[in-house]
Amino acid sequence: MFFERWFAAGLAGMLAASGVHAQACTSNLLIDNFTKWTSGVNNLESPNGDDGSMEFIAAGTGQVVFTPKDTTSYFYESFECQPAVTNGYGGLQFTVEGPAGASFALELQTTSSCSANDGTYKSHYTIIENLTGSRQTINVPLDGFDNEPNYDAVVGWVWAVFSQSNVQWSIGNITWICGNVAQPTSPGSTSMIPLIGVNCLGI
Numbered sequence: 630m631f632f633e634r635w636f637a638a639g640l641a642g643m644l645a646a647s648g649v650h651a652q653a654c655t656s657n658l659l660i661d662n663f664t665k666w667t668s669g670v671n672n673l674e675s676p677n678g679d680d681g682s683m684e685f686i687a688a689g690t691g692q693v694v695f696t697p698k699d700t701t702s703y704f705y706e707s708f709e710c711q712p713a714v715t716n717g718y719g720g721l722q723f724t725v726e727g728p729a730g731a732s733f734a735l736e737l738q739t740t741s742s743c744s745a746n747d748g749t750y751k752s753h754y755t756i757i758e759n760l761t762g763s764r765q766t767i768n769v770p771l772d773g774f775d776n777e778p779n780y781d782a783v784v785g786w787v788w789a790v791f792s793q794s795n796v797q798w799s800i801g802n803i804t805w806i807c808g809n810v811a812q813p814t815s816p817g818s819t820s821m822i823p824l825i826g827v828n829c830l831g832i
């Protein structure tokens with residue numbers, strides 16, 4: 630009892646001191662279902678897009694449809710710094726449809742702290758591979774990314790290094806998941822492998 634009260638008070642004090650307003654999530658938070666694509670923003674009113682890197686890109690219902698030009702093509706989502714740990718978001722969910730067996734890199738962008746807000750970020754990568762060839766839902770836990778991310782200061786996500794160019798891909802319903810996200814475990818299913826020490830995307 631004493632410990633719990635002490636702990637709660639200590640935690641509240643720490644959060645107040647760090648300038649983070651604790652606001653534990655109660656539901657998932659939609660980043661983008663592409664209804665605001667023509668305004669150049671996502672559902673959080675922050676910029677998204679491909680910076681002209683794709684051969685073709687357009688919004689569809691709930692998703693963005695694109696054809697990569699080559700391995701430098703990418704698509705990004707930005708938002709106001711997300712203290713995901715403090716807010717209780719355990720990971721990212723999105724749907725993807727790409728060629729069967731295809732892969733791509735998912736880049737997590739973090740900064741040193743949401744209160745610092747100095748515009749700099751570090752990149753962290755995971756590879757998502759063995760796509761089924763049909764639309765599938767991918768859950769990515771905030772865990773296991775390389776290069777020491779601060780999961781409590783996330784400023785963006787980037788989809789990049791698509792294994793096949795000149796074919797159509799789509800990504801949809803990009804959402805922060807409230808609560809824990811398990812690492813994918815079933816053998817043979819689409820899964821993620823952390824990329825160690827890779828920082829070659831230049832994004």
Ligand SMILES: *[C@@H]1O[C@H](CO)[C@@H](O)[C@H](O)[C@H]1NC(C)=O
Pocket residue numbers: 659662664672690691
């Ligand atoms: C996109 O999300 C908004 C907000 O949740 C919802 O009102 C709208 O129906 C969704 N649209 C699509 C195409 O999923």
Ligand SMILES: *[C@@H]1O[C@H](CO)[C@@H](O)[C@H](O)[C@H]1NC(C)=O
Pocket residue numbers: 662690691692724800801802
């Ligand atoms: C997006 O989410 C809506 C609502 O859950 C669903 O009806 C739709 O099929 C989804 N679309 C894509 C492309 O993920």
Ligand SMILES: *[C@@H]1O[C@H](CO)[C@@H](O)[C@H](O)[C@H]1NC(C)=O
Pocket residue numbers: 758759817818819820821822
């Ligand atoms: C993807 O499929 C290949 C070929 O079946 C397999 O060797 C590899 O382990 C799979 N990757 C993951 C991460 O499951």
